[in-house]
Amino acid sequence: MVNLGFSIGKLRFKNPVITASGTFGYGSEFDDFIDVSVLGGIILKGTTM
Amino acid sequence: MAKRIDDFIIKENRKINNDFFILELSGNNYLPVLKPGQFVQVKVEDSPETFLRRPLSIHDVDYDKNTISLLVQIAGKGTRRLSKLKPGEILNIIYPLGNSFSLPPENSDILLIGGGCGVAPLLFLGKYLKSNGYNPSILIGFRNSDRIIEYDEYAAIGKVYLTTEDGSRGEKGFVTDHSVLKEHRFDNISCCGPASMMKAVDGYCSANGIPCEVSLENLMACGFGVCLCCVVSTVSGNLCTCIDGPVFNIKDLKW
Numbered sequence: 001m002v003n004l005g006f007s008i009g010k011l012r013f014k015n016p017v018i019t020a021s022g023t024f025g026y027g028s029e030f031d032d033f034i035d036v037s038v039l040g041g042i043i044l045k046g047t048t049m
Numbered sequence: 050m051a052k053r054i055d056d057f058i059i060k061e062n063r064k065i066n067n068d069f070f071i072l073e074l075s076g077n078n079y080l081p082v083l084k085p086g087q088f089v090q091v092k093v094e095d096s097p098e099t100f101l102r103r104p105l106s107i108h109d110v111d112y113d114k115n116t117i118s119l120l121v122q123i124a125g126k127g128t129r130r131l132s133k134l135k136p137g138e139i140l141n142i143i144y145p146l147g148n149s150f151s152l153p154p155e156n157s158d159i160l161l162i163g164g165g166c167g168v169a170p171l172l173f174l175g176k177y178l179k180s181n182g183y184n185p186s187i188l189i190g191f192r193n194s195d196r197i198i199e200y201d202e203y204a205a206i207g208k209v210y211l212t213t214e215d216g217s218r219g220e221k222g223f224v225t226d227h228s229v230l231k232e233h234r235f236d237n238i239s240c241c242g243p244a245s246m247m248k249a250v251d252g253y254c255s256a257n258g259i260p261c262e263v264s265l266e267n268l269m270a271c272g273f274g275v276c277l278c279c280v281v282s283t284v285s286g287n288l289c290t291c292i293d294g295p296v297f298n299i300k301d302l303k304w
Contacts, residue, residue, distance in 0.1 A: 022276075024275065025274060025275035029273050029274050029275045032051045032053070033052070
Protein backbone atom coordinates (compact mmCIF):
# COMPACT_ATOMS: atom_id res chain seq x y z
CA MET A 1 0.00 0.00 0.00
CA VAL A 2 1.28 3.45 -0.86
CA ASN A 3 2.35 5.49 2.14
CA LEU A 4 0.46 8.79 1.94
CA GLY A 5 1.86 10.07 5.23
CA PHE A 6 3.33 13.56 5.41
CA SER A 7 4.49 16.11 7.93
CA ILE A 8 3.75 19.77 8.59
CA GLY A 9 6.44 20.98 10.96
CA LYS A 10 6.45 18.51 13.85
CA LEU A 11 2.97 17.20 13.08
CA ARG A 12 2.82 13.84 11.35
CA PHE A 13 -0.30 12.93 9.33
CA LYS A 14 -0.96 9.39 8.16
CA ASN A 15 -2.77 10.62 5.04
CA PRO A 16 -3.72 13.94 3.44
CA VAL A 17 -7.47 13.58 3.93
CA ILE A 18 -8.28 16.38 6.36
CA THR A 19 -11.70 17.86 7.04
CA ALA A 20 -12.16 21.53 6.25
CA SER A 21 -12.35 24.03 9.07
CA GLY A 22 -15.69 24.18 10.79
CA THR A 23 -17.32 21.30 8.98
CA PHE A 24 -16.58 18.44 11.34
CA GLY A 25 -17.05 19.68 14.90
CA TYR A 26 -14.57 17.94 17.17
CA GLY A 27 -14.85 14.73 15.17
CA SER A 28 -16.64 12.80 17.90
CA GLU A 29 -20.01 14.00 16.60
CA PHE A 30 -19.49 11.71 13.60
CA ASP A 31 -18.68 8.56 15.60
CA ASP A 32 -22.03 6.99 14.72
CA PHE A 33 -21.47 7.49 11.00
CA ILE A 34 -17.83 6.87 10.17
CA ASP A 35 -14.59 5.63 11.70
CA VAL A 36 -12.98 9.01 12.33
CA SER A 37 -9.58 7.37 12.81
CA VAL A 38 -9.27 6.79 9.06
CA LEU A 39 -8.86 10.53 8.55
CA GLY A 40 -5.48 12.19 8.34
CA GLY A 41 -6.71 15.01 10.54
CA ILE A 42 -9.53 17.28 11.62
CA ILE A 43 -9.31 21.05 11.47
CA LEU A 44 -11.32 22.80 14.18
CA LYS A 45 -13.13 26.06 13.64
CA GLY A 46 -11.95 27.11 17.06
CA THR A 47 -11.62 25.71 20.55
CA THR A 48 -11.07 26.59 24.19
CA MET A 49 -8.66 24.93 26.61
CA MET B 50 -28.84 6.40 21.37
CA ALA B 51 -26.78 5.81 18.25
CA LYS B 52 -27.72 7.93 15.28
CA ARG B 53 -28.38 6.25 11.95
CA ILE B 54 -28.38 7.25 8.31
CA ASP B 55 -31.04 5.15 6.60
CA ASP B 56 -32.99 5.04 3.37
CA PHE B 57 -36.74 4.92 3.91
CA ILE B 58 -39.39 4.15 1.30
CA ILE B 59 -42.24 6.61 0.89
CA LYS B 60 -45.35 4.64 1.74
CA GLU B 61 -47.79 7.52 1.50
CA ASN B 62 -47.69 11.24 0.79
CA ARG B 63 -50.97 12.59 2.12
CA LYS B 64 -51.99 16.18 1.40
CA ILE B 65 -53.66 17.85 4.38
CA ASN B 66 -54.27 21.20 2.68
CA ASN B 67 -52.36 23.53 0.34
CA ASP B 68 -49.61 24.07 2.90
CA PHE B 69 -49.26 20.82 4.83
CA PHE B 70 -48.70 17.20 3.96
CA ILE B 71 -47.77 14.03 5.83
CA LEU B 72 -45.07 11.64 4.67
CA GLU B 73 -45.34 8.08 5.91
CA LEU B 74 -41.96 6.38 5.65
CA SER B 75 -41.35 2.67 5.76
CA GLY B 76 -38.02 1.58 7.20
CA ASN B 77 -35.75 -0.95 5.52
CA ASN B 78 -34.33 -1.72 8.96
CA TYR B 79 -36.24 -2.20 12.18
CA LEU B 80 -36.88 1.11 13.89
CA PRO B 81 -35.05 1.80 17.13
CA VAL B 82 -37.06 3.00 20.12
CA LEU B 83 -37.98 6.59 19.30
CA LYS B 84 -39.10 9.22 21.79
CA PRO B 85 -41.62 12.04 21.37
CA GLY B 86 -39.84 15.31 20.71
CA GLN B 87 -37.05 13.76 18.68
CA PHE B 88 -36.56 14.76 15.07
CA VAL B 89 -34.97 13.61 11.83
CA GLN B 90 -32.84 15.31 9.21
CA VAL B 91 -34.21 14.73 5.74
CA LYS B 92 -32.06 14.77 2.62
CA VAL B 93 -33.80 16.53 -0.25
CA GLU B 94 -32.87 14.97 -3.60
CA ASP B 95 -33.36 16.62 -7.01
CA SER B 96 -33.39 20.11 -5.53
CA PRO B 97 -29.94 21.49 -6.37
CA GLU B 98 -30.42 24.65 -4.36
CA THR B 99 -31.38 22.69 -1.25
CA PHE B 100 -27.93 21.92 0.10
CA LEU B 101 -28.77 21.27 3.75
CA ARG B 102 -31.00 18.57 5.14
CA ARG B 103 -34.35 19.64 6.55
CA PRO B 104 -35.09 19.06 10.27
CA LEU B 105 -38.56 17.59 10.82
CA SER B 106 -40.25 16.43 14.02
CA ILE B 107 -41.31 12.83 14.32
CA HIS B 108 -45.08 13.17 13.98
CA ASP B 109 -46.03 9.56 14.54
CA VAL B 110 -44.46 6.12 14.84
CA ASP B 111 -46.00 2.73 14.13
CA TYR B 112 -43.67 -0.04 15.27
CA ASP B 113 -46.00 -2.75 13.95
CA LYS B 114 -45.84 -1.33 10.44
CA ASN B 115 -42.24 -0.13 10.99
CA THR B 116 -43.16 3.36 9.82
CA ILE B 117 -42.42 6.96 10.79
CA SER B 118 -44.70 9.85 9.83
CA LEU B 119 -43.50 13.40 9.27
CA LEU B 120 -45.80 16.41 9.17
CA VAL B 121 -44.34 18.93 6.74
CA GLN B 122 -45.23 22.53 5.96
CA ILE B 123 -44.31 23.78 2.52
CA ALA B 124 -42.02 26.67 3.41
CA GLY B 125 -39.52 26.77 0.54
CA LYS B 126 -37.91 24.87 -2.32
CA GLY B 127 -36.81 21.94 -0.16
CA THR B 128 -40.15 21.22 1.44
CA ARG B 129 -41.92 21.85 -1.88
CA ARG B 130 -39.76 19.14 -3.44
CA LEU B 131 -40.63 16.82 -0.54
CA SER B 132 -44.31 17.52 -1.17
CA LYS B 133 -43.95 15.97 -4.63
CA LEU B 134 -42.52 12.66 -3.41
CA LYS B 135 -44.46 9.64 -4.57
CA PRO B 136 -45.01 6.24 -2.94
CA GLY B 137 -42.06 3.97 -3.62
CA GLU B 138 -39.48 6.76 -3.80
CA ILE B 139 -36.57 6.79 -1.37
CA LEU B 140 -35.98 9.33 1.36
CA ASN B 141 -32.69 9.36 3.21
CA ILE B 142 -32.84 10.50 6.83
CA ILE B 143 -30.53 10.87 9.81
CA TYR B 144 -32.28 9.86 13.01
CA PRO B 145 -33.11 9.82 15.87
CA LEU B 146 -31.88 13.29 16.79
CA GLY B 147 -32.34 15.46 19.87
CA ASN B 148 -33.81 14.85 23.30
CA SER B 149 -37.45 14.23 24.16
CA PHE B 150 -40.31 15.44 26.32
CA SER B 151 -40.24 14.29 29.95
CA LEU B 152 -42.84 12.03 31.50
CA PRO B 153 -44.68 14.07 34.18
CA PRO B 154 -45.49 12.55 37.60
CA GLU B 155 -48.19 9.86 37.59
CA ASN B 156 -51.81 11.02 37.36
CA SER B 157 -50.76 14.49 36.19
CA ASP B 158 -53.41 16.53 34.41
CA ILE B 159 -51.45 17.25 31.23
CA LEU B 160 -52.14 19.77 28.49
CA LEU B 161 -50.37 19.65 25.13
CA ILE B 162 -50.35 23.00 23.34
CA GLY B 163 -49.54 23.30 19.65
CA GLY B 164 -49.76 26.02 17.07
CA GLY B 165 -49.68 25.60 13.29
CA CYS B 166 -47.00 23.18 12.17
CA GLY B 167 -45.92 23.04 15.82
CA VAL B 168 -48.56 20.41 16.42
CA ALA B 169 -46.22 17.98 14.65
CA PRO B 170 -44.54 16.32 17.67
CA LEU B 171 -47.68 16.40 19.81
CA LEU B 172 -49.45 13.49 18.11
CA PHE B 173 -46.56 11.14 18.92
CA LEU B 174 -46.30 12.67 22.41
CA GLY B 175 -50.04 12.32 23.03
CA LYS B 176 -50.08 8.67 21.97
CA TYR B 177 -46.96 8.01 24.03
CA LEU B 178 -48.52 9.60 27.12
CA LYS B 179 -51.76 7.69 26.63
CA SER B 180 -49.90 4.39 26.26
CA ASN B 181 -48.15 5.19 29.54
CA GLY B 182 -51.41 5.66 31.46
CA TYR B 183 -51.86 9.42 31.16
CA ASN B 184 -54.98 11.14 29.91
CA PRO B 185 -53.72 14.30 28.20
CA SER B 186 -55.81 17.15 26.84
CA ILE B 187 -54.80 19.00 23.71
CA LEU B 188 -55.06 22.69 22.90
CA ILE B 189 -54.28 23.49 19.26
CA GLY B 190 -54.45 26.72 17.36
CA PHE B 191 -54.45 27.57 13.66
CA ARG B 192 -54.81 30.61 11.45
CA ASN B 193 -58.22 29.50 10.14
CA SER B 194 -60.40 26.42 9.74
CA ASP B 195 -58.78 25.49 6.40
CA ARG B 196 -55.44 25.01 8.13
CA ILE B 197 -56.58 22.68 10.89
CA ILE B 198 -54.39 19.59 10.95
CA GLU B 199 -55.58 16.12 11.96
CA TYR B 200 -58.20 17.22 14.47
CA ASP B 201 -59.70 13.73 14.66
CA GLU B 202 -56.31 12.16 15.35
CA TYR B 203 -55.84 14.40 18.37
CA ALA B 204 -59.45 13.88 19.46
CA ALA B 205 -58.73 10.15 19.62
CA ILE B 206 -56.09 10.86 22.28
CA GLY B 207 -58.02 13.19 24.57
CA LYS B 208 -60.19 16.27 24.89
CA VAL B 209 -59.28 18.80 22.21
CA TYR B 210 -59.57 22.57 22.67
CA LEU B 211 -59.33 24.55 19.45
CA THR B 212 -58.66 28.13 18.49
CA THR B 213 -58.50 29.85 15.11
CA GLU B 214 -57.27 33.39 14.63
CA ASP B 215 -60.31 34.33 12.55
CA GLY B 216 -62.80 32.43 14.68
CA SER B 217 -63.89 30.22 11.77
CA ARG B 218 -63.79 27.19 14.10
CA GLY B 219 -63.26 26.84 17.81
CA GLU B 220 -62.64 29.90 19.95
CA LYS B 221 -61.36 33.02 18.21
CA GLY B 222 -57.82 34.11 18.98
CA PHE B 223 -54.52 32.52 19.91
CA VAL B 224 -54.13 29.39 22.01
CA THR B 225 -53.28 31.51 25.03
CA ASP B 226 -56.65 33.25 24.65
CA HIS B 227 -58.60 30.00 25.07
CA SER B 228 -61.03 30.00 27.98
CA VAL B 229 -59.85 26.63 29.27
CA LEU B 230 -56.64 28.26 30.48
CA LYS B 231 -58.68 30.61 32.66
CA GLU B 232 -61.15 28.02 33.88
CA HIS B 233 -58.88 25.08 34.55
CA ARG B 234 -55.44 24.64 36.05
CA PHE B 235 -53.40 21.86 34.45
CA ASP B 236 -50.53 20.20 36.32
CA ASN B 237 -48.16 20.12 33.40
CA ILE B 238 -47.90 21.64 29.92
CA SER B 239 -45.91 20.56 26.85
CA CYS B 240 -45.79 22.98 23.98
CA CYS B 241 -44.57 23.38 20.42
CA GLY B 242 -45.21 26.14 17.93
CA PRO B 243 -43.98 29.55 16.83
CA ALA B 244 -41.54 31.21 19.25
CA SER B 245 -44.00 34.00 20.00
CA MET B 246 -46.65 31.45 20.97
CA MET B 247 -44.27 29.47 23.16
CA LYS B 248 -43.12 32.64 24.90
CA ALA B 249 -46.75 33.48 25.61
CA VAL B 250 -47.29 29.98 26.99
CA ASP B 251 -44.11 30.44 29.06
CA GLY B 252 -45.63 33.64 30.48
CA TYR B 253 -48.86 31.84 31.36
CA CYS B 254 -47.09 28.87 32.95
CA SER B 255 -44.60 31.02 34.86
CA ALA B 256 -47.40 33.21 36.23
CA ASN B 257 -49.36 30.15 37.35
CA GLY B 258 -46.48 27.98 38.55
CA ILE B 259 -47.13 25.25 35.99
CA PRO B 260 -44.16 23.11 34.87
CA CYS B 261 -43.73 23.44 31.14
CA GLU B 262 -41.51 22.08 28.41
CA VAL B 263 -41.29 23.62 24.96
CA SER B 264 -39.87 22.19 21.76
CA LEU B 265 -37.88 24.87 19.97
CA GLU B 266 -37.96 25.29 16.21
CA ASN B 267 -34.63 27.08 15.78
CA LEU B 268 -33.08 26.99 12.34
CA MET B 269 -30.44 24.31 12.19
CA ALA B 270 -28.08 22.89 9.60
CA CYS B 271 -26.36 19.69 10.73
CA GLY B 272 -28.75 18.50 13.45
CA PHE B 273 -26.12 16.83 15.62
CA GLY B 274 -23.98 19.48 17.22
CA VAL B 275 -21.37 20.30 14.61
CA CYS B 276 -22.34 23.61 13.03
CA LEU B 277 -23.40 25.45 16.21
CA CYS B 278 -25.96 27.54 14.33
CA CYS B 279 -28.97 26.59 16.48
CA VAL B 280 -27.57 27.87 19.78
CA VAL B 281 -30.02 29.00 22.42
CA SER B 282 -29.27 31.00 25.56
CA THR B 283 -30.05 29.13 28.79
CA VAL B 284 -29.28 29.40 32.48
CA SER B 285 -26.56 26.81 31.80
CA GLY B 286 -25.00 28.93 29.07
CA ASN B 287 -25.35 28.61 25.32
CA LEU B 288 -26.69 25.21 24.29
CA CYS B 289 -27.38 23.58 20.93
CA THR B 290 -31.06 23.14 20.17
CA CYS B 291 -30.22 20.03 18.13
CA ILE B 292 -28.39 17.98 20.78
CA ASP B 293 -29.31 19.62 24.11
CA GLY B 294 -32.88 20.17 22.87
CA PRO B 295 -35.09 20.66 21.00
CA VAL B 296 -37.11 20.19 24.21
CA PHE B 297 -36.29 22.58 27.05
CA ASN B 298 -37.91 23.35 30.36
CA ILE B 299 -39.05 26.97 30.28
CA LYS B 300 -37.26 27.71 33.56
CA ASP B 301 -33.95 26.95 31.83
CA LEU B 302 -34.48 29.25 28.86
CA LYS B 303 -33.32 32.86 28.68
CA TRP B 304 -35.46 34.19 25.87
